Amino acid sequence: MKLYAHPFSSYCQKAIVAFYETDTPFELRHLEAPGAAEELAALWPLKRFPVLTDGDATIVEATAIIEYLAATRPEAAWLIPADPVAAVEARMMDRIFDNYVNGPQQAFVYDALRPEDQRHPASVKEAAAMFDRIYPWLDERMKGRAWATDHGFTLADCGAGPALFYADWTYPIPEKFEALRAYRARLLARPATARAVDEARKYRSYFPLGAPDRD
Helix, strand or coil: CEEEECCCCHHHHHHHHHHHHHCCCCEEEECCCCCHHHHHHHHCCCCCCCEEEECCEEEECHHHHHHHHHHHCHHHHHHCCCCHHHHHHHHHHHHHHHHHHHHHHHHHHHHHHCCHHHCCHHHHHHHHHHHHHHHHHHHHHHCCCCCCCCCCCCHHHHHHHHHHHHHHHHCCCCCCCHHHHHHHHHHHHCHHHHHHHHHCHHHHHHCCCCCCCCC
């Protein structure tokens, strides 16, 4: 399997964590490598990443890549709980981290990347309001839980680590949300997540809001 990805991307890290968690072999097609961006564009005209190729199969979007791993590799099947209702919960939490943590975080980043005369303060304000709603919800949910669901480390946690990693850089999680902050710390201590974060360390100058000197 070949993964077209950049190590500093939160969505790419999400997929990479799943590979590392399950010890599934893959080739990283680093998007700064010669020719990789052109190959990506030929596979997926939107040129979003990550993209996975496996023989004749091409899978786009990090969630779908993890679902594909779980469906095709026995060593990765546990990322999606076997119980159908538990699987729904894992998928629900995956969408929450993508849409309501990664989403507002990227709104801040995209606005910072715009030329100053094209900034959109309303988008940033909306993103901040989303964080103000989702942080307390997640904090309450994580009380008494080690992971995003009660079914062990799943698809949802693969994405939660990178999402909360960058979210706390962008819109710091208030200290009063002790359960959420502890969950973030557990995720970053998890070997697969720690490895993905460490491999991206040399790209921290890319962060347009300025990477803090921590994590």
